[in-house]
Amino acid sequence: MADIEVRKYTADESVLRDLFPGGGIQFIHTENVTFAAWSFEAGTRVPAHTHPHEQITQCVAGALILEMPDEEIVLHAGETAVIPGGVEHGARADTASRGVDIFHPVREDYKKLGGEDK
């Protein structure tokens, strides 16, 4: 029955800490989507990278700076970015910040790290 029931996650489960130093990220993997709720201390950096997955990033509190090769986009609380698959991007938090990332399809690379079951 597990597949047809609603599953609740508290804020402190399935969290990977220091995947990026200063950051805690809760990963929830469904059949088709990876949901990541992140909490970054000031100074947390996500190095530039690419992936084929579509990404949606919303900043919920503080601010996140998205770093593309030729521009930066600042997301303040309530602001959202859509990053198409294959687009190089990194990110940094100059102040403490929280937000969510959504990926499609599932980030199998993160799933292997075991965030969901910790």
Add this chain to the structure above:
Amino acid sequence: MADIEVRKYTADESVLRDLFPGGGIQFIHTENVTFAAWSFEAGTRVPAHTHPHEQITQCVAGALILEMPDEEIVLHAGETAVIPGGVEHGARADTASRGVDIFHPVREDYKKLGGEDK
């Protein structure tokens, strides 16, 4: 080039108001995912319904009560629920609350309402 560039959405664009009385919902539809950032006043209700889409709901502020036929699940800030496709659910906000929903595949029914371009 639109498809391969990062697109930023401010908090006040693409918002549908009073789809559910007392609620404002920003819809962002990508190729595979619908992202909905909602802001509910106290008393907002989403009637019971089903859809074949997978759904992830995170409460960001306040609390959201998910109403299933035989149980209620309360999501406080930072708490998340995964609702498999086909599972009947409604929701209500007894206090002002904010959060996000993610749907896969795209909610074509909401896309038709034009939220993205308002």
